[in-house]
Every structure is written in C-alpha cells, then in structure tokens.
Amino acid sequence: MFTKIEFAVQMTCESCVKAVKESLFNVPGISNVDINLENNSVVVDTTLTTDQVLKHLQSSGKKAVVKGIEGILAGVAVLDISKEIQGVVRFAQISSNTCIVDGTVDGLKPGKYGLYIHESGDISQGCNSVGDCFNPKNYDCSSSSNRAYSDLGIITAEANGRSSFRFQDNVINLSDVIGRSLVVTEHSKGPDCIGNRVTCGIIARSSSLFQNPKTICACDGISIWDERNQPKSSL
Structure with missing residues (x-):
C-alpha cells in the first residue's frame, strides 16, 4: 500500500531541486514526488521504508530527515x-x-x-x-x-x-x-x-503529514540538520 511521507530536505536553489528529483526518478516503489523549495519539503508516495527513501534522497548530496507520515x-x-x-x-x-x-x-x-x-x-x-x-x-x-x-x-x-x-x-x-x-x-x-x-x-x-513545522529544536536551539545522530538513521 502506498503512503505519503514528508521529508525535510536541505535545498537552497533549483539545482538542489533537480538533484533531489534525479535521486528519486524511476525508483521502484515511488509513484509521486512533490518538491517545495521554499519550505524545504519533499513529499513522496511510496511503498518503501523511510530508511530506503532517505538513502535515495541522501544520494543527492542533500541532508534529509523524516517529518511526518500520512494517517489519521x-x-x-x-x-x-x-x-x-x-x-x-x-x-x-x-x-x-x-x-x-x-x-x-x-x-x-x-x-x-x-x-x-x-x-x-x-x-x-x-x-x-x-x-x-x-x-x-x-x-x-x-x-x-x-x-x-x-x-x-x-x-x-x-x-x-x-x-x-x-x-x-x-x-x-x-x-x-x-x-x-x-x-x-x-x-x-x-x-x-x-x-x-x-x-x-x-x-x-x-506528527502526521504537514503537522510538523519544526526546523529548530526548542530545547537546545540545534537545527534539524545538526540533530541527526547515527545509528538512529530514520530520525
């Protein structure tokens, strides 16, 4: 079953958008990709795990984190x-x-x-x-x-x-x-x-889809790009 997953992806320009598109292009298990440069948002319809989609996104050279999954x-x-x-x-x-x-x-x-x-x-x-x-x-x-x-x-x-x-x-x-x-x-x-x-x-x-606007952690002021730690690869 396909579900929508929202990722925050660190993008600054149209070339970033192009790189992200290419990283997800023709990937089996991904049916649709919606990229919003202004919001640093990528929404994917997929049957893949979040970890698999993250690996594809990261192959673009851009940092990415999961923000939400569609659901009740x-x-x-x-x-x-x-x-x-x-x-x-x-x-x-x-x-x-x-x-x-x-x-x-x-x-x-x-x-x-x-x-x-x-x-x-x-x-x-x-x-x-x-x-x-x-x-x-x-x-x-x-x-x-x-x-x-x-x-x-x-x-x-x-x-x-x-x-x-x-x-x-x-x-x-x-x-x-x-x-x-x-x-x-x-x-x-x-x-x-x-x-x-x-x-x-x-x-x-x-957070469900589009319910997580966080870019800075209120507790320590660290951006979402810096708070990722291995091996919690799906955070």
Missing part, C-alpha cells in the same frame, strides 16, 4: 535503551483497521527477532518494567488467524546488524497503544513474548 494518527518509538542497539519505528494509522509499521533498528546480531507491544510505557528499569504483552480483554484472536494482538511479527537483521522493515498491520489500532512500549525480542518458536528482550521504547504520538 501517527506514532513513533525510539529504541535507545541499549547503547549498542538503537532504532526508530514509526506507526501511521491510515484507516480504522490499517496501521503502517515502518522502522529501522541497528546494532542487532544477524538473525530473526520478534516485535511486540507491551502493556506499560514504564522504562525506568529498561525493558524489565514494561509489563507483559498487551492483549486487550475484548480482542478475539480466533478472528485473526489465532494471532495475539501484541504480536507484530518477525523482523530480520542482516549481516551488517540492521533490520529495515515496513508492513501493514490490520489488527492493532494506534490509539490503543500510544503510551505503551514496543519491544524487540530474540526470536523464539515457543509462546509469544518469551524471547529475551534486547531493546525497547515508548510508543509516543508524533
């Missing part, structure tokens, strides 16, 4: 409990029964991992204080191929330690999970949620 409601979980494993996972509720989950996690050992929503947003003791997997009492798993509500599925880390993913979830509703936690676990073939928790983060509400 948007959320983001920053996974930074571990110094070694860090990432960003974005959520966009695009209809009453469809949520797009788009993320990049760095620093993992190659292999498969589970992605789960847990009950609590309490990360005062890291991933040990986020409670059990979140499964609403009124949720009937038999109507969804026996899937637990909290179970978002399996992600795979490549040889470089990065897992980049984008999928459509037709079970969760973002409004029910804002304030809870997203947990990455070692993959287990047993019951859900029993794998060791390797990283986690609170699912917070974030």
Whole structure:
C-alpha cells in the first residue's frame, strides 16, 4: 500500500531541486514526488521504508530527515535503551483497521527477532518494567488467524546488524497503544513474548503529514540538520 511521507530536505536553489528529483526518478516503489523549495519539503508516495527513501534522497548530496507520515494518527518509538542497539519505528494509522509499521533498528546480531507491544510505557528499569504483552480483554484472536494482538511479527537483521522493515498491520489500532512500549525480542518458536528482550521504547504520538513545522529544536536551539545522530538513521 502506498503512503505519503514528508521529508525535510536541505535545498537552497533549483539545482538542489533537480538533484533531489534525479535521486528519486524511476525508483521502484515511488509513484509521486512533490518538491517545495521554499519550505524545504519533499513529499513522496511510496511503498518503501523511510530508511530506503532517505538513502535515495541522501544520494543527492542533500541532508534529509523524516517529518511526518500520512494517517489519521501517527506514532513513533525510539529504541535507545541499549547503547549498542538503537532504532526508530514509526506507526501511521491510515484507516480504522490499517496501521503502517515502518522502522529501522541497528546494532542487532544477524538473525530473526520478534516485535511486540507491551502493556506499560514504564522504562525506568529498561525493558524489565514494561509489563507483559498487551492483549486487550475484548480482542478475539480466533478472528485473526489465532494471532495475539501484541504480536507484530518477525523482523530480520542482516549481516551488517540492521533490520529495515515496513508492513501493514490490520489488527492493532494506534490509539490503543500510544503510551505503551514496543519491544524487540530474540526470536523464539515457543509462546509469544518469551524471547529475551534486547531493546525497547515508548510508543509516543508524533506528527502526521504537514503537522510538523519544526526546523529548530526548542530545547537546545540545534537545527534539524545538526540533530541527526547515527545509528538512529530514520530520525
């Protein structure tokens, strides 16, 4: 499914616009590109992950950051409990029964991992204080191929330690999970949620498309071009 993603791209002239256009031209998974030089804005209709689109934009030689994803409601979980494993996972509720989950996690050992929503947003003791997997009492798993509500599925880390993913979830509703936690676990073939928790983060509400006018961070005065830090490559 195509969704609109808005990026802030550092452009100063028409040659910058041309370079950005060329970086996205004829890329499979991108159907439309709207570039606004005055607002340093690039809006892309895509089925690709934000990380994939960012790589194409950055190939133009311009700095770029994600500003928002089209949807009824948007959320983001920053996974930074571990110094070694860090990432960003974005959520966009695009209809009453469809949520797009788009993320990049760095620093993992190659292999498969589970992605789960847990009950609590309490990360005062890291991933040990986020409670059990979140499964609403009124949720009937038999109507969804026996899937637990909290179970978002399996992600795979490549040889470089990065897992980049984008999928459509037709079970969760973002409004029910804002304030809870997203947990990455070692993959287990047993019951859900029993794998060791390797990283986690609170699912917070974030900007939807065209709702984020920020260019300077109010807390420290740093511009969006300078506040990007690796490995949080999707920030």
